[in-house]
Amino acid sequence: MRVDWEVDGAVWKLHLLLDPEDTLAARGQGGRAIELVTDRCRVELPEAAGEVHPDLRALAAWMIVQPWAKRRVRFDQPVSTSFADAVQAGWGVVAGPVDSDFAPRRPGPVAGLSYSGGADSMAVSVMLPPETPHLFFRRVAHSRVPNRATHLKLDVAQRLVEEAGRRGRRTAVVRSDLEYLTLPFPMLPTWTAFAIGLALLGDRLDLGAISFGTVLESRFLDNGRSFVTAGPSPWERLFDAAGVPMLRPAAGMTEVLTLRQAGESDLGDLARSCLLGTAQSPCLACVKCLRKELILAALKRGPLPAELLRRIPPTHRVARELLSGKPPFYFQDMLEYGLARARIDGTFLEPLRERLRPSIEGTAWAERYYPPALDLEVPVPWRPMIAQFVAERIGSMTAEEMATVQTWDAANRPTPAGIPSQPTRAATGRPTSTTTTARR
Structure with missing residues (x-):
C-alpha cells in the first residue's frame, strides 16, 4: 500500500x-x-x-x-x-x-x-x-x-x-x-x-x-x-x-468510577455517551444508555429512570438479548455491579439478577x-x-481485589456463598437448587 x-x-x-x-x-x-x-x-x-x-x-x-x-x-x-x-x-x-x-x-x-x-x-x-x-x-x-x-x-x-x-x-x-x-x-x-x-x-x-x-x-x-x-x-x-x-x-x-468522577466534576451535566439523544438527555432506549443508567442507579441505590423502562420494555431488542443470552455478557462486571445495587424489582432486569446472583460484596472491587x-x-x-x-x-484495590480482576472469567462466575445458584429440575420436574463457594 x-x-x-x-x-x-x-x-x-x-x-x-x-x-x-x-x-x-x-x-x-x-x-x-x-x-x-x-x-x-x-x-x-x-x-x-x-x-x-x-x-x-x-x-x-x-x-x-x-x-x-x-x-x-x-x-x-x-x-x-x-x-x-x-x-x-x-x-x-x-x-x-x-x-x-x-x-x-x-x-x-x-x-x-x-x-x-x-x-x-x-x-x-x-x-x-x-x-x-x-x-x-x-x-x-x-x-x-x-x-x-x-x-x-x-x-x-x-x-x-x-x-x-x-x-x-x-x-x-x-x-x-x-x-x-x-x-x-x-x-x-x-x-x-x-x-x-x-x-x-x-x-x-x-x-x-x-x-x-x-x-x-x-x-x-x-x-x-x-x-x-x-x-x-x-x-x-x-x-x-x-x-x-x-x-x-x-x-x-x-465505568463505575468514570461515571462517578465525571458526575462530580463541573462538566458532569455535559457527559453524554449516547449519540442518539438530545442536548438535554440521552435517548434512554439503547444498550449503552441501559448500562450507564443502571450504574448510575446503583451508585444512588435507586431505581432506573421511568422513561428508560418505558422505552425499553421486556419486548425491546435490548431487553430480549439480555434475557435470552448467557454469560459472558458485554461489560458483565458492570452488569453485575448494577444488578446487585439498583432497585430493579418488578422490572425486566429482575430475572437476570436471579440468574447471575451478583452480590454487593463480590462487586465492591469495582469502586x-x-x-x-x-x-x-x-x-x-x-x-x-x-x-x-x-x-x-x-483509593486502590487490595491484593485480594486485584486477584479478582486477574482471575475474572464472566462465563464461569461463582455463586456467592449461601445463595442458591440457577435452579435445576430434578427428575420429578420440581425445581431444586445447589450452592457453590464464592471465589474470594
Missing part, C-alpha cells in the same frame, strides 16, 4: 493506493469484518499544523489504513527506524521508506486528550490539568460516499464539547470523513483514529503523550468478559516510537483503582500526578 498526504493549510487529504496483495475486505475494531469503499478521506484540523515530524505524519496515516495493508506500506516521507520496526513488530508489515540517520521524535511536556464528551474521557479530563488540549473528533459528510447514519446526533455532541470549552477547558474540534472509508458504516478503521488530530498537531501542541478514556474493562477485561494479558499492544508500541506515548489513566478505573494500570498505562512524567489523584479521590 502507498499513502500520500496532500496538505492545504489546516486541511489534510489522504490518498491510498492498494498493492496487488492488499484486499478490500479486512478486519477492523474488535476483529469485525469491514470493507474499503473509497480511496481517499480528509481531516480538517482546528488550526494549521505547520511542520509535522514524519513519524507523526505516518502515525496519522497508519491509524486510517492499517486494516488493509497486508505486507508493506510506503509513506510519503521517510520514517525513523524505530517507527518502521514498531509497524513490523506489531502487524508484520514492512514500512518505508526508512532513513536510518533520522532521529525519532522526542516527546514534549504536554498531554493531549482525545475527548469524546462521554463519561470516560470526561473522567480523564478531571485527572489532567484544565489547560490540557481536548480534541473532539467530529464526523462530517464525504464527497463520494452517502451518509448511512443520519440518526446519529453529532451536532449535539459537538455543542456539549463546545460548552465544556466555555467552562474553562481547552477544547477544539477535528472534522473528518474518514469513517466513510468502511462498510458497515459508521465505523472507524481503527480505535485509535479518534486521535488523528492530536497526532497531526503533536508538534504544534508540543505533545509528549496522547490520552484516551480507555477503561479497565476495555484494557484488562476484554470488555468485561475475561482478564487479558497486561503487555503493551502494537498501538502502544507505535505511539511510543512516534514520541507520543499513550496516557490512559482510566485504564485502572471501571477502587487497579494499581498495575499506573505503571502500564501512565508514562513516567504524569505518573506522580495521577497517583496522587488516585490516592486522594479514589
